[in-house]
Each structure stands twice: as C-alpha cells, then as structure tokens.
Amino acid sequence: MNRVKRRIIEIDEEKCTGCGQCIPECPEGAIQVIDGKARIISDLFYDGLGACVGSCPYGALKITERLSEPYDERKVMENIISKGDNTIRAHLKHLHGHGEKEYLKQALEYNCVL
Ligand code: SF4
Secondary structure, three states, rough: OEEEEEEEEOOOOOOOOOOOOOOHHHOOOOEEEEEEEEEEEOOHOOOOOOOOOHHOOOEEEEEEEEEEEEOOOHHHHHHHHHHHHHHHHHHHHHHHOOOOOHHHHHHHHHHHHO
C-alpha cells in the first residue's frame, strides 16, 4: 500500500501512564493500551482528526505529520463492528461532527451491506 504524508497521532511513551482515558475517545479503535502503554494498533484506523488529543490528562498525545498508510473507513468498520452499536454510533457521530461526509457515506454503505 502506498504511504502518504498525513496528520497522525504521536504517543509520548515517557508521559503515558497507560490509564486508558484516551481509548473511549477513539471509537475507530486505533489506540489500545498494550503492556501498560497506549499504542496505535494500525495507522489505517487513525483518521487524523485528533479527537483523542484532549482526553489525555498527561499530555502524552499530539498530532504530527509523517508517512503513513492512508486511513481506511472500510477497515475501521470491520474493526469496530464487533464492539457493538454504541461504538458504531460514536464513530458515525465523530465523522458527522467533523464534517467527514465521504467517510460517513462509506461507513453507512458498509453498515448497510451487513
Ligand atoms: S490518556 Fe494519555 S496517559 Fe492515558 S493511556 Fe492514553 S495516552 Fe496514555
């Protein structure tokens, strides 16, 4: 897959306590706490909108620009579908709130084919 330079989250491991407060702020499922630290499990799931940044009480999250795999709405939906309706709703609300009409359309189309 072609990598592109785009906005993506950066996690400062020194500052991260693994408290998990950022996890609910990322309904796309891009972040998980693994071995006591927040980790991006796949760039494909990170939309670059920065919704999680303000949720970290320790200032461990910031937006940066780097080469990354492009965000993939279909992969996000595949990833979150098993997490239930509330997670899907939070994700759709997040897309709507940021005016991401194309991703919202893709998400709704994905949901319709299930
Ligand atoms: S909220 Fe901050 S400190 Fe807590 S897990 Fe997330 S990045 Fe780490």
